[in-house]
Amino acid sequence: MTRHRILFFGLLIWALAMIVPDFVRAVRPLGSFGFYADSNGLIYDVAGPFESETQSPAWKAGVRAGDRLDFTRMRCIPYDAYVCASTIAAVGGNEYVLPGRQTTIDLLPTATESARDVTLIADPRPTNWFARLVLALDQIAGIAVILAAGWLVWTRPSRMTWGFFLYVIWYNPGQAYEFYAQLQRWPLLLLAQNVLGSISQAAGYAGLLVFVMRAPTGAIQPPWDRFERPLPPLAAVVAVVLMAAYGNAFGFHTELLMRATILFGIIVSVAAVAILLKRRSSLSPKDNQRLRWVMWGCLIGLPAFVIADLNEYTTLFANWDGFVLPEDIVGLLYLVNGILCLFVVEAIRRQRVVNVAIPLRRVTVLALMTSLPALLLHQQAEHLHELVELPGWSWLVIGALVLFVISRLHEWSVELADSYFNRVLDKTEKEIAGAIMSAKTAEEIDRLLSDGVARALKLASAATFRRTESGFHRFEVSVGWDDTAVRDLRAGEGAMKNLLEGETSSFEKAAAEEAGFPAELDLPIFAVPAANRLHTYAVTLYGPHEAGTDIDSNEREMLVNLGRHAADAYTRAETETLRKTIAELRAQPDLSRGMA
Incomplete structure (x- = not known):
């Protein structure tokens, strides 16, 4: 096999290894210490994912909003496995840990409290059947997107298909919290994973831009080749900045850098859409229609992914009166991105496509069919889970039944919509x-x-x-x-x-x-x-x-x-x-x- 094939298989296995373990969360949820701290060490929430502060392990242990982590004692240098693992699990805005895991956090003195050490034990995160169903759909969509992009690379290797593949390795709807929670037992491996993740993110940004400059034929037109050449060195610079955002593990305040990394994603998303809009008039009618599929995939999918990431990895939304999107809504946003990534694959795979309005109409119907239960039932589902004690696997069965009902309703709704638009x-x-x-x-x-x-x-x-x-x-x-x-x-x-x-x-x-x-x-x-x-x-x-x-x-x-x-x-x-x-x-x- 050539070096490219070996690299391809290595990246494919790594990409799947990150998201496949999260299927476990559909049966056994991860745990939480019950607080959120930003990348500067500021604890801004002591309820965490729990319904009230009184259920939070952090609140019960005396941790309060406004406390700060002591980075002089919580850091990975000099290396101590327990301290390093505790630091990594505590900072970054949204921690997922193995249930029952113990950690110790060091807090700076406040006006009413002296410096202190607090030992916490993670409780299982609250969840409901709908959130688990959305999680399972996200994981399935993530695997489908990665395999579809990989198939494009395998069957028609080019800069265009490699660019898309590098993008979906990191930016797919599959979630990797279980993978990272398991790696917390080996902090050095987790640090290495963060380095690889930073490189992958930067490569994904560059890959997306290469892809939109060349889609759907793979050829690049003269006006765009001069923009493609500087992408590798720019990606290297972005990778360094992304690595620096993990500097909180070594005692540095990096919340600004963490937000900047999300800003990179917004800038790249806007640039990708602008490039697609600019290229529309330069393609043949057939290829222009294929480009429309790519364009709408980016117009809807990229904002959905960025909003979900802002909610999960920064405190930006939390600063708006503590507003945080529910887990199932965030999962649906990731799912929308995944479905529209498959639009892109279809546009590259097929030489000719139907009017993009047809699949968009059907995706809109599907989004309504799934989002309405998410908006109406996620709180009720939590109460139902409290009233009816059932084993974890039973909620997967319930979710499967709901999925079947939604699929039938979706089929009926699509037929109804088609009958209206096909008059x-x-x-x-x-x-x-x-x-x-x-x-x-x-x-x-x-x-x-x-x-x-x-x-x-x-x-x-x-x-x-x-x-x-x-x-x-x-x-x-x-x-x-x-x-x-x-x-x-x-x-x-x-x-x-x-x-x-x-x-x-x-x-x-x-x-x-x-x-x-x-x-x-x-x-x-x-x-x-x-x-x-x-x-x-x-x-x-x-x-x-x-x-x-x-x-x-x-x-x-x-x-x-x-x-x-x-x-x-x-x-x-x-x-x-x-x-x-x-x-x-x-x-x-x-x-x-x-x-x-």
């Missing part, structure tokens, strides 16, 4: 179907299937090949098919077999070009037979929309229905032609005497 499409299908059924000749049916549909759906190309004794022949000049285009349909053996059996078929670019079909935007991508159970009368080849988007599932269903109507119309037209021919033959005197 124009349904009307168009009814009008064209009526015209086809009223057509008197096969030529008229040909034109309705090709030009009529192309005008209605604004397709770049469409052509009907009617079946003859020698095969399928194109009699008419139609949209995207001039006199120089092929007249006889010659597709692959598998495609022709499907069409003769009355099944639709899709064309890959290479197969379409080999068959002599029109190129570029006019390239046909979908073939629909006009067939009944006994015979295939014609085949219509459809290209993408004039805007470059693919034909979506609802439009494909419409075309299939029109093909069935056309088969009936062709049957009637053939029957009428045959009757007319017989009548004409009978009208001839010689034939009439012979028949007599």
